[in-house]
Amino acid sequence: MSASKTHFRTCNLCEAMCGIAIKVEDGVITSIKGDEDDSFSRGHICPKAIALKDLYEDPDRIRRPLHKVDGEWQELSWDDALDKVAARIASLQAEHGNDAMGVYLGNPNVHNTGSILMSGGLLRALKTKNKFSATSVDQLPHHIVCWKMFGHQLRIPVPDIDNTDHFLMFGANPLASNGSIMSVADVKQRLKDVRKRGKLVVVDPR
Numbered sequence: 001m002s003a004s005k006t007h008f009r010t011c012n013l014c015e016a017m018c019g020i021a022i023k024v025e026d027g028v029i030t031s032i033k034g035d036e037d038d039s040f041s042r043g044h045i046c047p048k049a050i051a052l053k054d055l056y057e058d059p060d061r062i063r064r065p066l067h068k069v070d071g072e073w074q075e076l077s078w079d080d081a082l083d084k085v086a087a088r089i090a091s092l093q094a095e096h097g098n099d100a101m102g103v104y105l106g107n108p109n110v111h112n113t114g115s116i117l118m119s120g121g122l123l124r125a126l127k128t129k130n131k132f133s134a135t136s137v138d139q140l141p142h143h144i145v146c147w148k149m150f151g152h153q154l155r156i157p158v159p160d161i162d163n164t165d166h167f168l169m170f171g172a173n174p175l176a177s178n179g180s181i182m183s184v185a186d187v188k189q190r191l192k193d194v195r196k197r198g199k200l201v202v203v204d205p206r
């Protein structure tokens with residue numbers, strides 16, 4: 001008899017945070033669909049979430065730490081890997097200064113509880129000024145405006161799209177970003193609803 005189970009989860013690939021239903025039979029993912037009962041995303045799903053199965057099962061996915069020995073990749077334990085990395089960071093910083101380390105934090109860090117809790121401590125311990133992220137690539141001006149207008153870089157006004165009658169949008173394409181920080185699953189339908197209620201105006205310098 002096959003063991004079948006559906007796991008209800010949040011897609012962690014972007015800020016839209018769509019609810020997804022992952023069906024598993026005998027330990028194998030057989031389907032990933034939008035969760036119709038998710039009050040936020042209302043069943044919406046995009047191709048990226050469906051492809052989570054491919055990511056999960058990719059035979060080339062790295063599941064254990066690897067290091068190269070004589071040109072060949074070999075597995076090593078997490079303890080050995082962390083010791084190796086720590087020793088190398090310490091020797092590089094001793095030789096070239098703390099700023100010899102550059103750090104880049106990708107978007108998925110904000111969708112991972114462990115990373116959210118621990119990355120601040122790690123960054124402080126590294127004492128490097130060379131810290132980069134999706135933020136430093138594309139949204140620091142936004143943070144500076146919020147800091148100057150509202151007193152903190154994270155006081156970012158978010159439109160209440162489901163209750164907006166006149167939506168004035170500057171240089172953004174939520175169809176591509178799903179609203180980014182606005183976090184709007186199924187933004188296409190929600191923008192259509194704005195147009196039904198009132199007006200959508202896009203000012204795009206490009």
Ligand code: SF4
Pocket residue numbers: 011012013014015016017018044045046047048049178185
């Ligand atoms: S829009 Fe796509 S990638 Fe973003 S949370 Fe929803 S399903 Fe995931």
